Amino acid sequence: MIIKMKLSKRALIGFCVGVLTFATNAANQSTETDPNDWPQYHRTSDAWRYSPLAQITSKNIKNLKVAWIHQPGDIQHGLQATPIVVDGVAYYIGPNNNVFALKADTGQQIWHYQPELDEIVEEVFYVAASRGVTVGHGNVYVGTLDGRFVALDQKTGKEKWSTQITDLASCYGCLFSSPPQLAGQLLFGGTTGGDQPTQGKIFAVNAITGKKAWTFDILDKDNKKSWPGDSGEVGGSGAWLPGTYDKKSDTIFIGTANAAPDFYGAEREGDNKHSASLLAINPNNGKLRWAYQEIPHDIWDYDSAYEALSIRRNGKDLLVHLNKSGYVFVMEKSTGKLETVWPLAQNINFVKSIDKNTGELIGRIKMPVGKETTVCPYLLGARSWNHGAYNPDTGLWYTNAMEVCNTVVPAPQEHENIGIAGLYLGVSKLIAVAPPGKKASARLDARDPITGELKWTVDYPLPGLGSVLTTGGNLVFNGDPKGMIFAYDAKTGKEVWQFNAGSGLRGGIVSYAVNGKQYIVAATGLGSHAPGFMASAFPEISGLPGGAALIAFTLAE
Amino acid sequence: MSKFNYVILLFLMTFSMLLCQSSQAVGLSSKTGSGKLKVATESVDQVNIAKEVVFNKMPQSINNGEKRFNQTCVYCHGYQGSGGKAKKLQGRKLVADRLFKTITKGKRKGGSVMPPWRKAFSIEERWELVTYIMSLSDLK
Numbered sequence: 041m042i043i044k045m046k047l048s049k050r051a052l053i054g055f056c057v058g059v060l061t062f063a064t065n066a067a068n069q070s071t072e073t074d075p076n077d078w079p080q081y082h083r084t085s086d087a088w089r090y091s092p093l094a095q096i097t098s099k100n101i102k103n104l105k106v107a108w109i110h111q112p113g114d115i116q117h118g119l120q121a122t123p124i125v126v127d128g129v130a131y132y133i134g135p136n137n138n139v140f141a142l143k144a145d146t147g148q149q150i151w152h153y154q155p156e157l158d159e160i161v162e163e164v165f166y167v168a169a170s171r172g173v174t175v176g177h178g179n180v181y182v183g184t185l186d187g188r189f190v191a192l193d194q195k196t197g198k199e200k201w202s203t204q205i206t207d208l209a210s211c212y213g214c215l216f217s218s219p220p221q222l223a224g225q226l227l228f229g230g231t232t233g234g235d236q237p238t239q240g241k242i243f244a245v246n247a248i249t250g251k252k253a254w255t256f257d258i259l260d261k262d263n264k265k266s267w268p269g270d271s272g273e274v275g276g277s278g279a280w281l282p283g284t285y286d287k288k289s290d291t292i293f294i295g296t297a298n299a300a301p302d303f304y305g306a307e308r309e310g311d312n313k314h315s316a317s318l319l320a321i322n323p324n325n326g327k328l329r330w331a332y333q334e335i336p337h338d339i340w341d342y343d344s345a346y347e348a349l350s351i352r353r354n355g356k357d358l359l360v361h362l363n364k365s366g367y368v369f370v371m372e373k374s375t376g377k378l379e380t381v382w383p384l385a386q387n388i389n390f391v392k393s394i395d396k397n398t399g400e401l402i403g404r405i406k407m408p409v410g411k412e413t414t415v416c417p418y419l420l421g422a423r424s425w426n427h428g429a430y431n432p433d434t435g436l437w438y439t440n441a442m443e444v445c446n447t448v449v450p451a452p453q454e455h456e457n458i459g460i461a462g463l464y465l466g467v468s469k470l471i472a473v474a475p476p477g478k479k480a481s482a483r484l485d486a487r488d489p490i491t492g493e494l495k496w497t498v499d500y501p502l503p504g505l506g507s508v509l510t511t512g513g514n515l516v517f518n519g520d521p522k523g524m525i526f527a528y529d530a531k532t533g534k535e536v537w538q539f540n541a542g543s544g545l546r547g548g549i550v551s552y553a554v555n556g557k558q559y560i561v562a563a564t565g566l567g568s569h570a571p572g573f574m575a576s577a578f579p580e581i582s583g584l585p586g587g588a589a590l591i592a593f594t595l596a597e
Numbered sequence: 598m599s600k601f602n603y604v605i606l607l608f609l610m611t612f613s614m615l616l617c618q619s620s621q622a623v624g625l626s627s628k629t630g631s632g633k634l635k636v637a638t639e640s641v642d643q644v645n646i647a648k649e650v651v652f653n654k655m656p657q658s659i660n661n662g663e664k665r666f667n668q669t670c671v672y673c674h675g676y677q678g679s680g681g682k683a684k685k686l687q688g689r690k691l692v693a694d695r696l697f698k699t700i701t702k703g704k705r706k707g708g709s710v711m712p713p714w715r716k717a718f719s720i721e722e723r724w725e726l727v728t729y730i731m732s733l734s735d736l737k
Contacts, residue, residue, distance in 0.1 A: 115708045162703075167710045453668060459717015462669050469667050471676035543708075567708045572673035572681025582680050586708015 076553040078125040081172055081219060081282045082427065083550065086350035089429035091551035094512035095558035098529050100595055101515070101537040107559060107594040108147030112138055116168035118567020119588040122507060122548025124175050130552075130561065131175055131194075133219075134588055135168045136161075137184050141197060144561075145554040147592060151197030158186035160208045164215060165461040166232050169568060171282070171547070172219040174227070177247055183216025183229050189245055201250035205243050212236045212460045214278075222247055223285035223292050223323035230258070230279020234297025234343060237455035237464045240278030240315075242294060244326060254326030258296050260313040271308035274455045276300025276464065277315040281345045281425055289374065291329055292321040293348040293359065302341040302419070303450045304466025306409060311336035316344045318361050318369070320376060330376035334363045334399070339407050339450070340390050341419035341465075347427045349437065353490050360437065360489045362428070364421030367394055370490055382492030384485070385422035387443045387475035390415050407450050410468070418446035418472050418577075420570055424505050426546065430489060431510040434530050437489035438516045440504035442482040444577045447471050472577040480577035484508070484518050486533055496533030498526075502578050505570060506545030509560070517560060519545025521571060521581055525562055543587025544571075561592040644697070644720055651724035662729025665722060673711070678733045682709050687736035696727045 073084055075092045082089050096104060112119065112134025123132040130144040139153040161167065167185070174181040179191040179200060187206035192199055206214040213233025220229030220243075227247040231240050242256040258279065261272025276299055283294025299308060299315035316335035321328060335342045342365040349360040350373060357373040366385025371378055378399045392403030407413050420442075428439030451468035458464055474480040482503035486495045506519040515536070516528045521544035527537035547563025565588035575582040651658045667676075678686025700723045703713035714723060 116705065116710050118708050163712055163716060165712060167712065451664075451668075459669075459714060461712035461714065462717050463672060465668060465672075467667060468664055469676070470671050565708070569673055569682075572675070572683070573671075575681040576675050576679055582682065583684075588708075 077127070078123065078550040078552050079175065080124065081122055081174070081221065082284065082347060085284045085286055087284050087347040087427070088349065088432070089427055089508060089548075090431055090510050090512075092512040093551050093553055093558045095553070096511065096515065096560065096595060097513040098515065098536045101527055103596045104527075104537055104560070104593050105596045107145075107592040109592070110140065110142055110147045110149070110590045112140065112588050114138060115565055115586050115588040116567065118169070118543070118546045118586055119563040119565035119590065120169045120547045120568060121172045121563050123550055123561055123563060123590060124173060125550065125552035125561075126175050128554040130590075131173050131180050132563070132590055133170045133173050133182065135567075137170055137182060139173055139180060139182060139192060139197065141180070144552060144559065144592075145557065147590075153192050153197040153199070155182070155184060155190070157184065158208070160460070161185040161215070163460045164208060164213060165236070165463065165569075166213055166215060166217055170217055170219070174219045174221055176222045177225070179247070181220055181222075181227055181247070183218060183220045185215050185217075187215050189216070189220050189227060189229065189243075189250065191247070191250060203245050203250040203252065205245075206231060208460070211238050212458070212462070214238055214241075217280055218282045221282050221285060226253055226323050228283065228292060228323065230283070230294060230296070232278055232280040234276045234278040234280065234345075235300055235302055235341070235463045235465060236276060237274035237300060237458055238276060238278070239273065240276060240297060242279050242321070244323065256321060256326045258314050263313065266310045266313045267308060268310055269307070274300065274464070275308060275312060275315065276302075279345060281347070284348060284350070285323065286350065286373075290323065292323050294319050294321065295344040295346055295348065295361065297343045297345050298335075298338050298341045300464045301453055301455075301466025302464070303339055303407060303448050303470075304409065304452055305337055305339040305407070306452070309337070312338065316342055316363070318344055318348060318359070318371070318376070332369070332371055332376040332378070332399075334361070334367070334369050335365060336401070340365065340415050342390075342421070346423075346425060349428070349430055349489060351430065351489055358490065362423060362439070364417070364419075365390060366417045366422030368489075368492060369399065380490070384439070384441055384487070384492065385417050385443065387416040387445065387478070389445075407448070409450050409452070412447055412449050412469065414445050414447045414473060414476060416445035416475055418444045420444070420472075420574060424503070424570055426505050427507040427548070429508040429510040429516065431516070431530050433512065433514065434486075435488065436486045436495055436530065438484065438486050438508045438510055438518070438530075440482070440500075440508065440518065441485050442480070442503035443475055443478070444480045444574065445473050445475050447473050472574050474577055484516075484528075486516070486530075498528065498533055498535070502581050503574065504545075505566075505568075506563070507548040509549040509551060511551050517549045517562070519549065519562060519564070521545070521566055521584055523564060523566070523587075525549070525564075539593070541589070541591055543585050543589070557594055559592050559594045561590060564589050564591055639720055647720040648693075648697075648724050651721055651728060655728060658725045658728040659732050661722075662725035662727070665718070665726055666729050670726070677736060678730060683711070686730050687733045689734060691731055691734065693727050693731060696730055697723055700726055
């Protein structure tokens with residue numbers, strides 16, 4: 041009894057500290073978001089991946105211990121999800137679209153949704169993995185591997201509606217590898233498969249009924265200056281990561297993938313709009329409010345699919361957007377007008393520079409057909425898709441980064457003969473290599489998101505492939521492909537905690553509170569195709585074990 | 598069992614035996630104009646005849662296989678099969694028929710997945726890949 045009373049007192053103090061910190065720290069955040077929850081993919085629509093909870097700090101983190109583990113039982117392509125936590129219930133998606141609801145304080149399973157997927161999912165390149173679910177309107181939404189949007193009852197996990205959006209037999213790779221997002225009563229999401237001979241699209245349905253609302257064609261294929269001849273018919277692109285919805289301006293922000301064939305641009309001379317672009321879409325009609333193409337006529341596989349970080353600085357609302365090319369584009373949120381550009385990558389040779397005022401790519405590297413060219417960064421980007429995190433207390437953006445190039449021989453490729461799992465890369469040779477004269481390297485950077493100024497950095501032997509978390513407790517959490525999870529002091533970068541999960545991180549780390557107790561939960565278990573391609577630059581990544589386990593941590597009493 | 602049922606059963610058994618003899622149902626792909634997949638069956642004879650044809654025109658088969666490998670397989674298996682997530686393909690004594698079967702049917706092992714390629718590539722194209730992969734056995 042005495043112990044219980046002590047626990048309650050501690051929990052109460054922790055809760056009060058958490059709420060107080062939230063009140064002081066999160067002035068920029070939507071006040072609609074409960075500090076105890078992680079209600080959407082990036083927690084808030086500004087894509088900060090910041091939890092205001094402050095019970096766990098650098099002073100007490102030595103007491104951070106495993107609270108519970110949940111295993112989905114299937115490890116194909118690892119665990120790539122970012123869990124969602126609302127009102128003490130955690131929702132996450134495991135391999136092959138298996139969805140789970142758990143009590144977030146104990147890990148006890150409430151329900152398990154086992155989907156019936158079309159057998160075609162076993163034929164595709166982008167198999168098994170999903171990056172999460174979306175919770176809202178009493179539903180849990182899934183974008184499926186067989187091209188559907190599905191709504192599950194939030195309480196029971198039973199299917200409410202299922203809408204077939206794409207046909208994988210005719211549109212290779214046009215599946216949903218990320219959770220569709222909510223824009224009010226609209227549910228929207230884009231196709232995967234930017235490296236295949238397809239036409240990338242963004243779809244929206246009514247979130248309550250599942251009825252189709254609109255389709256946005258990413259490829260402006262009838263514009264022959266942009267897509268000569270029939271090149272737009274198989275121009276690729278897509279929007280394979282979750283977009284964000286800004287309620288204030290009633291705008292969807294979503295990034296698009298590269299044009300295809302990736303490295304062979306001779307048959308698509310033109311800017312290839314709207315590949316490699318950040319789009320602002322009006323959710324009411326699916327029309328563009330604005331579009332900013334970061335890499336016109338991309339011939340290096342530089343998607344613009346990553347998160348659009350929303351920050352207010354000096355009275356301006358800005359979007360901070362990392363492109364795979366290693367450049368960070370900062371834009372005015374309401375117009376898409378370029379504010380500045382800065383390089384995250386240290387080894388860049390695809391251009392000599394990018395004009396900070398106009399965004400023009402200056403001194404583009406030539407990619408002669410049939411000849412070897414070494415291009416930096418490589419096709420996995422200066423960072424993979426795993427997201428960074430922004431902490432309003434420090435004003436810093438924390439992101440993984442890597443320095444790798446690829447040697448490429450561009451070559452024509454007959455798109456008619458590419459199988460459902462085949463890639464339309466337009467190469468006859470492709471290999472990940474270290475930057476010339478250097479070693480391939482990786483790190484976690486803490487930078488000013490607007491200027492790019494580096495505040496601290498931590499070297500990693502292998503590139504971090506999981507998303508970063510930062511908290512009101514002045515902490516940064518990040519994982520590596522071996523399964524090490526690290527916590528750092530957000531201001532200094534000093535390592536304050538580590539844990540060996542046994543298999544690498546490819547999903548998200550989030551934080552939430554139940555009954556006044558703060559938890560950190562990490563999606564662990566390495567998977568995806570990326571480690572395969574990077575192995576020639578980082579041999580140590582080859583053979584690392586796969587896995588899938590959701591691991592929750594909390595302070596020991 | 599009634600006499601009628603017995604006759605039906607006998608008929609079904611005979612029919613299925615004949616079917617198994619003529620084709621060991623692995624798929625064969627061809628494409629329609631719309632790019633839709635059309636899958637037919639491929640017989641053991643077809644597979645063996647194609648193997649002989651492909652193996653009789655080395656090094657052209659190896660060259661064709663290399664091109665296809667670099668376009669399709671390199672993402673996971675690394676350049677010249679140097680190993681990605683999967684085990685290195687270099688310096689190994691691989692058996693041609695088993696390689697063909699793996700390429701045809703794919704493989705699922707632990708966290709890794711290799712998709713089946715029977716709908717993507719013809720029998721000849723798969724054997725060409727086999728010849729290229731086997732040519733890597735001298736690399737270390």
